[in-house]
Amino acid sequence: MVRSRDRTPSPPLHRRWGGRARTSPPATPPSPPSPAASSESSLPERNTMELHQIISQHTDGLRDIIRRTSEMNYQLFLSQLPPVQGTAPESTGRSVICRVCYSRAACMLVLPCRHICACKSCEVTLTHCPICASTKANAVEVS
The missing domain is CATH 1.20.5 (Single alpha-helices involved in coiled-coils or other helix-helix interfaces)
Known part of the structure; x- marks a missing residue:
């Protein structure tokens, strides 16, 4: 019969998996990279x-x-x-007509709405734009 003190100690069991602990070989310093290895990297x-x-x-x-x-x-x-008909004054031969008197060409730009909607003589009497009814702040003549 073998007594426990006569036995040589066994390596400890690995705690996680229950197997024997592995011993790693002694660490060796890394060798310097060769020129071929550096060109490969x-x-x-x-x-x-x-x-x-x-x-x-x-x-x-x-x-x-x-x-x-x-x-x-x-x-x-x-x-x-297809060409769009009747939208540009140049294509129809007509100019924009005054929205107040309907007899003369409209040449006054009403601000702030920017509608060209009145002739020079009718613009003086306007307080509102005849197209959108916004209050007229000013008017500018355009050619």
Whole structure:
């Protein structure tokens, strides 16, 4: 029979998993990096920089293509719109008519609403805009 004092002590059990504790080998100082290792570590950085450069070059080109395509689409869209009739005085041959006397051309801009709605002689009598009924603060002649 073996007595407990005759036994050699066993390594302690690992507390977390219940197994034997592992002993690690003595620490050795790290060796200095070799030139090949340093070039390998900078390779990913270099590749990343090259990739960013290529992406930025292609991004600028794509922006230009998108801009030109948008301009062409806009011009095509405008060319397909039917002409609007009777909205511009130049297209109808008529000018804006005074909203007070309906006989002369309107040349007075009413402030603050900015409607061109009266001739010079009718504007003197206005206290309110004949279009929106806002109180007239001032009037300016436009040509």
